[in-house]
Amino acid sequence: KQEVTQIPAALSVPEGENLVLNCSFTDSAIYNLQWFRQDPGKGLTSLLLIQSSQREQTSGRLNASLDKSSGRSTLYIAASQPGDSATYLCAVRGGGGTNAGKSTFGDGTTLTVKP
Amino acid sequence: GAVVSQHPSWVICKSGTSVKIECRSLDFQATTMFWYRQFPKQSLMLMATSNEGSKATYEQGVEKDKFLINHASLTLSTLTVTSAHPEDSSFYICSARVGLAGGGSSTDTQYFGPGTRLTVL
Numbered sequence: 164k165q166e167v168t169q170i171p172a173a174l175s176v177p178e179g180e181n182l183v184l185n186c187s188f189t190d191s192a193i194y195n196l197q198w199f200r201q202d203p204g205k206g207l208t209s210l211l212l213i214q215s216s217q218r219e220q221t222s223g224r225l226n227a228s229l230d231k232s233s234g235r236s237t238l239y240i241a242a243s244q245p246g247d248s249a250t251y252l253c254a255v256r257g258g259g260g261t262n263a264g265k266s267t268f269g270d271g272t273t274l275t276v277k278p
Numbered sequence: 279g280a281v282v283s284q285h286p287s288w289v290i291c292k293s294g295t296s297v298k299i300e301c302r303s304l305d306f307q308a309t310t311m312f313w314y315r316q317f318p319k320q321s322l323m324l325m326a327t328s329n330e331g332s333k334a335t336y337e338q339g340v341e342k343d344k345f346l347i348n349h350a351s352l353t354l355s356t357l358t359v360t361s362a363h364p365e366d367s368s369f370y371i372c373s374a375r376v377g378l379a380g381g382g383s384s385t386d387t388q389y390f391g392p393g394t395r396l397t398v399l
């Protein structure tokens with residue numbers, strides 16, 4: 164069974180800082196890995212999706228990396244802004260076996276960026 | 279881009295009633311739809327996988343007789359919470375999977391709906 168862990172659970176930083184969120188997973192047989200943002204009481208906003216054959220994806224101030232063999236992904240946020248405050252979820256989509264096609268989510272990292 | 283909608287976006291009901299939540303893929307056909315549940319301050323947990331025209335596959339610990347899933351067409355899946363109780367209060371999110379014919383692995387994509395917040399009094 165796939166297990167996804169996100170560290171830290173919560174993070175508070177002053178505006179302007181660069182930060183890294185971590186995601187680790189136990190089963191490296193993945194199809195892809197996706198980072199989402201979730202605001203309180205809201206649904207999911209997809210940020211970046213990395214296919215299993217890729218090593219990183221970039222969108223604006225966000226950069227996500229994937230090291231499938233070690234079961235790790237990082238989300239790098241540059242020059243953080245108060246509007247970045249949200250919970251960031253990592254989801255791993257299974258590539259085979261009983262996990263095939265299913266997404267397993269981490270518990271998330273709740274980010275607070277202080278003005 | 280592909281859009282998945284859910285209806286209703288929120289619902290409040292009395293204990294013992296049944297509630298139906300719809301998940302629609304608006305501009306594509308979804309071979310598979312997934313239903314997730316998110317309790318407050320927790321992450322999303324997969325409840326079941328539904329394929330069009332066949333019975334849903336439920337994750338361990340999810341009562342199939344309580345959470346009825348119907349996937350009657352390639353664009354619509356419904357989740358019915360039967361005899362809802364306060365402990366069923368949660369945020370329910372669906373996702374729709376599409377794999378384009380003739381495409382490679384990168385074309386198998388999953389799109390998430392905006393979620394439905396259920397409160398059972």
